[in-house]
């Protein structure tokens with residue numbers, strides 16, 4: 001089976017990761033690329049300032065970049081769209097595309113918390129795709145919109161899902177986030193070198209709210225949030241890729257560090273082409289995971305954890321994920337694979 005996919009915002013940091021990750025995909029074939037009007041009608045190799053560490057696939061390099069609109073996609077057959085547009089742009093165009101019948105798997109932050117939009121990590125809450133029925137009824141769409149969470153949220157939430165069996169009550173997290181998370185034009189070298197930035201606009205709120213939705217339940221097409229309290233402090237540091245996070249999780253059953261180690265390491269995966277066999281790898285070494293050494297585990301799709309200890313504020317551990325792979329393009333692709341697997345595409 002071949003699934004014909006389009007990438008919206010294909011020239012950006014996340015868009016380039018889509019192109020790279022889809023190069024050898026077993027079923028997804030890139031059939032359209034879009035970007036801003038400034039890039040439209042250019043060949044992809046001229047429009048994208050290519051910065052990922054493998055060459056642009058030959059067939060993509062010469063593909064024409066389209067404008068991002070329903071009309072610009074009319075002459076191409078597409079089964080699925082991946083979106084890595086700025087959220088201000090996505091807020092207008094994604095609903096138009098869904099109304100026109102497209103199924104969109106999106107990275108952008110608009111509508112992530114809407115009650116009828118699935119916000120999914122396939123290993124955590126695949127059943128939230130049921131919200132598509134509600135979405136179609138309420139919005140009158142023939143297509144569908146599914147979101148993946150923010151990159152800092154997706155790094156932590158699978159570990160919390162693994163620990164929920166102990167009664168998750170309160171979580172404190174501090175992040176050390178890579179510069180690629182801000183996009184190519186996000187942070188200048190003058191700002192970040194020899195420095196750390198203790199504020200990332202809106203990021204704390206995203207971690208605090210999206211986590212509760214991801215860990216929540218969907219019953220009869222209705223969403224209820226998990227009642228865990230999450231408090232986050234988000235920091236930008238001078239790593240290129242890979243968000244490292246220090247988590248303190250208060251668990252009702254007060255499990256030992258050994259029991260938490262076992263729960264994280266045995267967290268079950270999902271059978272999808274881009275999913276790692278084991279979603280979480282747990283290190284024994286206290287000084288791992290580290291961004292430079294560990295971000296590419298499982299082709300960038302595995303989450304790493306380590307440094308487990310019992311503290312007065314609950315279990316403390318560190319976790320890490322590649323922010324533009326597991327935290328963005330890879331997350332959307334995994335959601336696309338889930339949509340295809342469940343017959344929505």
Ligand code: NAP
Pocket residue numbers: 008009010011012013014015034035036037038039040047068084085086087089107108109149150151180181182183184185323324327328
């Ligand atoms: P980026 O590097 O700035 O790329 C933005 C893309 O959108 C480019 O292809 C750009 O095309 C296109 N675009 C800009 N304005 C447009 C317009 N008016 N109409 C149509 N296309 C337009 O940003 P990014 O880092 O890839 O992030 C993309 C999205 O993913 C954002 O919503 C971001 O919040 C989210 N996200 C990013 C990360 C991350 O780690 N970077 C993680 C999770 C989620 P041109 O090249 O023509 O300007």
